[in-house]
Amino acid sequence: MDLKAYIRDIPDFPQPGILFKDITPLLQHSDAFRYTIGQLAERYKPTNIDVIVAVESRGFLFGAPLAYELGKPMVPVRKPGKLPYDTHTEEYSLEYGDNVMEIHVDAIVPGQKALILDDLLATGGTLAASARLVEKSGGMVSSIGVVIELMELEGRKILDGYDVFSLLQY
Numbered sequence: 568m569d570l571k572a573y574i575r576d577i578p579d580f581p582q583p584g585i586l587f588k589d590i591t592p593l594l595q596h597s598d599a600f601r602y603t604i605g606q607l608a609e610r611y612k613p614t615n616i617d618v619i620v621a622v623e624s625r626g627f628l629f630g631a632p633l634a635y636e637l638g639k640p641m642v643p644v645r646k647p648g649k650l651p652y653d654t655h656t657e658e659y660s661l662e663y664g665d666n667v668m669e670i671h672v673d674a675i676v677p678g679q680k681a682l683i684l685d686d687l688l689a690t691g692g693t694l695a696a697s698a699r700l701v702e703k704s705g706g707m708v709s710s711i712g713v714v715i716e717l718m719e720l721e722g723r724k725i726l727d728g729y730d731v732f733s734l735l736q737y
Contacts, residue, residue, distance in 0.1 A: 570735055573599045574715065588715050588737065590625060590686055603714060604629065606734055607684075608636045616709050617679040618642055622668070622697050623649070625686035629714060633684065642674040642681075644697045655703045659696035668693065670700040677705030688713040688733060691722030698729060 573593035580587040593599050607629065616639065621630025623645045634641035647656070647667045654669035675681065681701045685694060688711075698708045708729055716722065716733035723731055 568599060568602045570599060570603060570714075574735065588687060588717070590628075590714065593714075594628060603734065604632045604636060607633050607712060607714075610732055611682055611710070611712065612637060614682070614709060615680055616682040618675065618681050618706070620644055620670075620675075620681045620683045620697060620701055622683065622685040622693055626684050629686060630684045642670065644668050644670050644683075644700060655700050657696040657699045657703070659692040660690075666693070666696075668696045668700060670697075670704060672704065675701055675704035675706035679706045680709040681706045682709055683711045684713070686714050688716040688722040688726075688731070689720045691720075691725035694722070695725045698726070
């Protein structure tokens with residue numbers, strides 16, 4: 568299945584100069600969404616991951632069904648003030664500003680092998696911050712998975728040393 572047919576380009580969103588890759592059409596087509604989750608499950612089923620760490624917010628859309636499919640727990644990484652318990656915090660830069668991500672201090676059991684999952688890899692800042700949060704929690708990053716990778720932004724460079732997998736490359 569050609570998943571790129573279900574990704575819509577939105578110019579100048581969320582600000583001028585950004586070409587946003589909209590996954591909404593993919594989510595609206597059940598066969599394409601099922602295929603996406605199936606491809607991720609096929610990639611990660613034979614691995615020894617213990618937990619799926621899904622990144623707010625679009626990472627949740629793929630992390631929850633993948634966790635269900637693989638029978639693994641899912642841990643959310645969220646923006647500040649969204650998690651109700653004590654958190655580890657990590658600041659980072661992204662292509663159009665700075666941000667902070669958080670994870671519950673008890674979300675990862677020390678030694679757990681984590682798959683960090685998001686919808687998109689751009690500059691890599693969000694995923695690198697998520698990896699640092701997993702490591703602060705005592706976990707190990709087994710892999711970083713995304714549906715879409717924007718190759719020209721070279722986000723893999725900041726994720727050097729991690730196994731990175733993307734379904735689609737632009």
